[in-house]
Amino acid sequence: MSEPHRLISIGLDELQAFQELYKRDWPTYCAEFYCLDNFIRFLVAEPEIKNLKAYSLAEHRSDGLFIFVDRYQLFVGSLNSTNGGVARVLQLLDWSMGFKCSSIPTRHYDALSRVVREKCLEVEYDDITKLYFMPAARALQMELNVPSGFVLRSLRVKDAALINADWPNRHEGSLYFVKRQIKMCVNVGLYEESTQRLVAWCLRLQGGYLGALQVRNTHKRRGFGSLVATAMALRIAGLKQDVMALVNPENNPSCSMFDKLGFQVIDHCHWLRTLPVAGNFSWPDGE
CATH class of the missing domain: 3.40.630.30 (Gcn5-related N-acetyltransferase (GNAT))
Incomplete structure (x- = not known):
């Protein structure tokens, strides 16, 4: 015993x-x-x-x-x-x-x-x-409209260096973390069709949350953050799982985005x- x-x-x-x-x-x-x-x-x-x-x-x-x-x-x-x-x-x-x-x-x-x-x-x-939350049934009703000239697909491990370099929360050991999350969890990247350049992305953190959601500076203010968040919500809901995200209360743009997408705040972490x-x-x- x-x-x-x-x-x-x-x-x-x-x-x-x-x-x-x-x-x-x-x-x-x-x-x-x-x-x-x-x-x-x-x-x-x-x-x-x-x-x-x-x-x-x-x-x-x-x-x-x-x-x-x-x-x-x-x-x-x-x-x-x-x-x-x-x-x-x-x-x-x-x-x-x-x-x-x-x-x-x-x-x-x-x-x-x-x-x-x-x-x-x-x-x-x-x-x-x-703690933003959306039930899987609600997430599956979300509409995904990818603009012409871009394509959504799963991230590649070789994208990890770029993602880590642009991540405001990068730290010692975070490159390994990014590589592992790409390999082990559902994720999504938005790429330019003509150049195959990665312009926006979202990972799933260990706790199951949407995380490291980011748009490159050259492509901001075009709704790409909402696009990859929606794509991730659909992928997670496709696994018959509810969708969660954690957002700093002072991050008004991200809070506004998740509010508009239909997420509800149910707790704090x-x-x-x-x-x-x-x-x-x-x-x-x-x-």
């Missing part, structure tokens, strides 16, 4: 069982459900994927409590935000290399911030985002970055 208050590794079978728990009161726990869904897909496709670990606590398995440590990123979920399970599992992690705590549902934010304070961790940023305790850490190339 596992000892209480110790991290335990969890595998595919248990992750899949946890995912079923998060179907209740839909879409209350859609953030946790799709986070599990995407990492399960990763592990099915590549069982020995590097630097990806899933943990729980024996005494909180009935809550579906999980933590994913994906290199420097941390994802957490639980059906119970009041019994201390999230804080306990966060306390047991090694924070020495710093974490990018990603798309943390608001119901778990107090536990996260308390652990950060208790461990006296230095915080680089602490941001909140709106947090992004909190803690700095390494003892100097910077560099991820090996390709990891």
